[in-house]
Amino acid sequence: MITVSIIVLTCLVSVTSFNHAQRIDDLSMWPYMIKEKKQFYRFVTGGFVHADFMHLGFNMLSLFFFGSFIEEVFLQIFQSKLYYPLFYLLALIMSSIPTYLKHQNNYGYRAIGASGAVSAVVFAAxxxxxxxxxYVFVIPMPAVLYGILYLVGTFYMARRDMGDGINHDAHLWGALFGLICPLIFEPKIGPYFLDQLLHGYR
Structure with a gap:
């Protein structure tokens, strides 16, 4: 299962990087270094390091529950095991591009975590x-309501620049990528989503 492989690899890289500031610097999404040193690999490697077990656990649990589902759906629709890992890889990159453009001249800015790609997986689901x-903090809600609240909250915090060390821009753009990318490759998903939205409530 590709989702499990991504989780295992992310956990291995993250856990072995805890308390190793130099290794995190080497792998982090560091816009200034991408611009000045052409270290484009950082668009990807930044998604495999996390700040601590809570940060890692939240992302990987979300990826496990939603990723396993969307992996199977993509396999059925596109008849290829390559689509899902390519989707995840592109989500890492695309969700970080706005951050790069915003902070490319800021030497002190770094970002880590798979949140952008995980958001894409969640919203694709x-x-x-x-x-x-x-369940959000033990409160049950439909996924679509969670998605709306997530986008509104993330957009608000991204615009406010909360200074909490979380890359809210990556959350937002990852979510939008997760909604748009599948529709580009298979437009029929749009009518299916609308039908589920209007008639699928039970």
């Missing part, structure tokens, strides 16, 4: 099952 029941 919403396309196929918007009324799936999920």
């Amino acid at each position: 919403i396309l196929f099952n918007p009324w799936a029941r999920i």
Whole structure:
């Protein structure tokens, strides 16, 4: 299972990087170094390091629950095991591009974590099952409502620049990528989503 492989690799890299500031610097999404040193690999490697177990655990649990589902859906639709890992890789890159453009001249700015790609996976899953029941801090809600609240909250915090060390821009752009990318490759998903949204509630 590709999702499990991504989780295992991310956990190995992250855990072995805890308390190793130099290794985190070497792998982090560091816009200034991308611009000045052409270290484009950082668009990807930044998604495999995390700040601590809580940061890592939240992302990997979300990826496990939503990723396993969307991996199977993509396999059925596109008849290829390559689409899902390519989707995840592109989500890492695309969700970080706005951050790069915003902070490319800021030497002190760095970002780590898979949140952008995980957001893409979560919102891609919403396309196929918007009324799936999920639990947010033990509160049950449909996935589509969670998605709306997530986008509104993330957009607000991104614009406010909360200074909390979390790359809210990556969350936002990852979510939008997760909604748009599947529709580009298979436009029929759009009508299916609308049908599920209007008639799929149980």
